[in-house]
Amino acid sequence: MKEKTDVPQGTLALMVLKTLDVLGPLHGYGIARRIEQISGDLLSVNQGTLYPLLLKLEQEGAIESERGPSENNRKARFYRLTRGGRKQLEAETRGWEKTTVLIGRFFQVKAEDLP
């Protein structure tokens, strides 16, 4: 079954990594809440797609997980960024920034500016 999501996987992965970078180790629900908070109404994410994504990131070695105590004293699985994950985050952030600048330049160009 194909995953139905409004957000390309690559973008969501970046958001997860950034979230973990900023907030430190979180469990799955925490990550979902945080992404929801930041994106506000602009994004509707099927929360369920998060878990396969977390597994993918774990398989790729960008994050690692372990069980730990949580708010309602239940044991939950906490995810945290690895060194490789941090490197990947930095590289992708730079990439996005470059893309943003480039696209921005295109949007600023008016018809009169073109030769």
Next chain:
Amino acid sequence: MKHLRVLWKRVAGLFGRDERDADLAGELEFHVELQTQDNLRAGMSAAEARRQALIKLGGMDQTKESYRDRRGLPWLDSLLQDIRFALRMLGKNLGFTTVAVLALALGIGANTAIFSLVNSVLLRPLPYKNADRIVIVWESKAGLSPHNVVSPPNFLDWRSQNSVFESMAYLADRSVNLTGEGSAEQVDAQYVEYNFFDTLGIHPILGRGFTKQNDEVGNDDVVILSSALWKERFGSNPDAIGKKILINGSGYSIVGVAPANFDFYIAGGSVTGEHPKLWLPLVLSLPLRDRSTAGRFLTVVARLKPGAELDQAQAQMDTIAARLARSYPNKDQGWGVTVVPVRREISGNVRPALLLLAGAVGLVLLIACANLSSLLLARATGRQKELAIRAALGASPSRIARQLLVENIMLAAIGGTVGIALALLATRALLQATPPGLFALRSIPVGAPVILFALIMTLIAAILFGFVPSYVLAHFEVSPSLRNASRGNSDGRSGRTAHKIFIIAEVALTLVLLVGSGLLIQSLLHLIAVNPGFNPHNLLTFKVYLPTQQYRSDEARIAFFGDLTDKLNNLPGVRSATLENLPPFSGFALWGVATSVLLPGQSPQLTISERAGTAVRVVGANFFRTMEIPLIEGRAFSPGELASEKHVVMVNQTFANRYFPKGDPIGQKITINMKDDQDAPSEIIGVVADAHESDLSARAYPLIYWPYPELTYSSMSILVRTVGNPLAIVPDAHDAVLKIDKNEPISGVGTMNDLVADSIARSRLAALLVTIFAGIALSLASLGVYGLISYSVAQRTHEIGIRMALGARRKDVLWMVLMQGGIVATVGIGTGVAAALALTRLMKSLLFSISASDPATFVGIAALLSLIALAACYIPARRAMRVDPMVALRHE
């Protein structure tokens, strides 16, 4: 790198599933709980809070599903699912599965067995370097033999005049006595030229080969042992090199040991009928090099030069032979040369039979596959509804196709595995059922090439005959089946036609096999019925070889054999005993020992090669009485003639008819080239009936019998006619020999009946196996016809009901069904007859005294097959007859 790591993780994800599933369930539950609590705080009711939480998650199961897809290898998962489903489907339709597996197992098993046999005999590597470059070179003469042994002067001229052979060597097999260390034993020795092993590219595993020095008298008392003999006599001890063994009473130094699997036995040139166990140098002495005194007795092996091909070699040798015939008309006129690849020489005898078996078994496989196809077609049309529903539920065509493919591969895999097991059993049984000389194999290994062959067959069967028809049928007829909701099992037209074609093909191929079987069985029966010309029952045979060192004079040898036959005659249980140099069916080549004769009235100026030819046998007292060969004219040898040379001969019927067509041969004098000269010819004193000598299907040739004193051979076979089982007197016979000379071994002990039976082993095997294949084919074809008609009746139940409701009588229905079956059978049989007429021509060489298009056989088999097809139709036809129209009309 990342991908490798991910792959590794996913493979790891295949294990410990349950634990992880529980883990995930816990994690998701935790997530939903937290969300629920948030929802509660936001003001929702408890139930609503949870529901919204679940919706936000996107559903528990979907999430778990996506997670699982990422965790493991989903394609592997669905493949395993397909396999599990396929096995379940096969298990549910046990009847279908059993028939399909059985058909496949028989087809694949039989083919694998025959292939491993063919591989071992015709394709296995021979123990010589570049064996496909090695040939045997024969002399040939029309009317005598195309593969005749060679005279040394001719060999030497061939060698000096040819430019196609890199090297040539001669050899001749003889029996020798081994004495000294170990027990006295008579073995076959191969006397060879010193460069024999080099020509074959063989290096001894111990010691050295022969050198040029060994090619001189005085330096030729060296011997190379076979590995088997080295093990037997010296326990494989390396210090055997340098030791001496006594061969025919003389000492020979052991210089080398041949490799373990080395064997060089050319039946066409052998007079011993046994595989050699040791090699000795043969020096060509002056008399042997002289054309006026040399006879033909060598087998010649040669290696083609790189770049030279067989036909070039044959052409050049033809030229050389023609030149020699012109230069030496006395000896070589009318003689040519035949060059034969060594592989054909070694396995040529069974090649046609093996090829026949390979062809026949191929037909069986085709029939089995056709059966499989028709079974699957019938099932496919029945499953169309199921497949249509699956498609409607979202299965992509490739998914459905993959599932069908997996089903067929499973089926074929099971069939193939059973088939391989059957093949293993079959090859073992085959070896046990045939005499060791037929294939010259100790075992038929079912090794890598054979297993590979079986696997390929299985895959072809699965894909070509299983999957493709099912897929085509299912794929192209899905929509109609859904629309025809009232007629549950709708039948695709193309499916029915394909089904019919398969069954027709089965019937046709079965007919071909049955005809083949019928012809071979009749051939065999004719062969068995041939009168060998003597009485082979209760006849013991064994060989005795008198070494020339101990028995130097004619008198010594005559005395020995005379004494022996006396002792044997006096044994209880013995009716009479005699001797002959080459007894019948002892494995020698056509004509055995032969020479030319000068008939009365012919000019002595006639060259040797212009004279009449005859085979020569030397026999002891009471020969014809012991063998029970009838005397036709004249008398047998008198005691005086059996005691010393008196220049008398007896001839066989063919000799008398051919050389004395008008008038009486008795009293006539003939000069036999082998030993007579013009002034002392031999007188014909009697004519006896022809006796078959080596092959029940061969034509008789002229033959003369000399009493032993005329030509006192050192190696003779003793023939003993016993009252009861011949093998019972073997110990006594052996004692009799030892009483005369305690160092004399005997060898080649056997009964004449066994030897005669062995000679027809090839025909017997061919007839047996083809009959088995025909039986398998017949069962499969009958099942096929039965299945086709059964299925058709089931399909047409509705229609039959309507017909009956409209007034058709039961008999009409019966007739209608039988007609349908009849048409299929008739077309099948007709096609089969045409195919058989074309194909049986190929097995002519295996048939004896029956034509490849024998009308009686064809008509008989066609009738038989028609009856069986009719019977196969009858049961479903009766079922059709008994259809209750009311039930049928309601049937969907």
